[in-house]
Amino acid sequence: MDRQDGRMDFDALLAQAQAAPVDGWDFSWLAGRATEQRPSWGYARLMAQRMARSRVALDVQTGGGEVLATAPRLAPLTVATEGWPPNLARAARLLGPRGVAVLAHGEDRFPFRDSVFDLVVSRHPVRTQWPEIARVLAPGGTYLSQEVGPASVFELVEFFLGPQPEHVRDGRHSRWTRRGAHDAGLEVLDLRTERLRTEFHDIGAVVFFLRKVIWMVPDFTVDGYRDTLRRLHDRIQADGPFLAHTTRTLVEARKPAG
Template identity: 70%
Template sequence: MTGPSAPSPSDASDARFDALVAEAAAVSVDGWDFSWLDGRATEQRPSWGYARAMAGRMADARAALDIQTGGGEVLASAPVLPPLTAATESWPPNIARATALLHPRGAVVVADSDEPPLPFGDHAFDLVVSRHPVATWWAEIARVLAPGGTYLSQEVGPESVFELIEHFLGPRPGTARAARDPQHARAAAEAAGLDVVDLRAERLRVEFLDIGAVVYFLRKVVWMVPGFTVEAYLPQLRTLHRKIESEGPFVAHSARFLIEARKPG
């Protein structure tokens, strides 16, 4: 007599795929904390250290605004917050998370649609910051900044993680490739009456070590593959899973730029 045959390599791979995808599809993606990806994905960090730079400016500010704060994690990392600190956020789960994190620090979180106008008066803040804003409303930033005030932001640059995006969506048109150019940000800031005092850009290596990391990332960063669900993109996920298992981590490149602008006065 012979016992049951061992699972074939393809059966074992399919079982791993199902387990990894099910795990990543079930975990919460609230907030802007990516610690779930520890050991499953890596990303180089920009050399300028946005959180450190932001914290330094917070320590010297009297009134500050963090636009599109997410779950408030980056703002909360600043050791010192100004006496008057506000943050805006549009997604209800993030609003609750940011409020719980920032309220004990004396900061208020304002529910906002992420469209102009900002819900604040003219010249309300001497510091405005934002990390990875979906859109930057330069005229509104200029309006709420006090004369002599500073805007500091780290933004997503052009063609960020396009290797992954194009695996799911196919080649992107030229308009998509040209979007989020740092020089466009400079021109828009200057058109709003601000002086750009720093502008730096870098491309950074990103590695996805398993398909669960890809699923989690696309669920969390929803604008990468709009409307992403496991069911809608199951063939592409299976193909990528096999590629990772046979070739090693899937490599992409993120684009980031730092822009700092000041309001004359």
């Protein structure tokens, strides 16, 4: 503890964050340390509504299965895929008792036949595989996803990496979402983006976030960025929470019935 004011010191905060487990997609460790405004549409609620009226459903890049598990009623046949081994094991433990088959899958061709699913969902996919989504959707089937939008949390990214080129900041713009869906032969039913407040209240929250969301600062390690972490710690101590902005895009698309 800092002797002057009782606040945890820099090294103690780093040690706590480095010891925290980062498997799955559970951010509860950040309670009291960081806040994130939620999109107005409520993805989990929308997903659950569509899941309840589906027959055969697929959750792509399910993470640890935490979001899919919130649906009170799943499709009679529900399958999930995940590519990161720690998440895969966690998802299997969580979803297996509900009859969900969890398959190991990265970013290659989906291991399913054509026109199988009447619903495909995905929350925060690393990359949306539009041709594969269109291929496995049954005619009239729908795809529902909440994507990470353009320049999300880039105040934090650029604190560590410096100014990013425009093509990187723009890479997740909704116009690319619309184009990807259209090029795959899908009809976009809903497409909207919101910019939301995110606050990091201590440096431990920053370390945990960057350890978990590894594509934000791809080469992040505490030792490699110790001086930058110290500068950010001092800034938070002096000025209060570090403010960033997340962006989220909701997309719903349908495969033509014909």
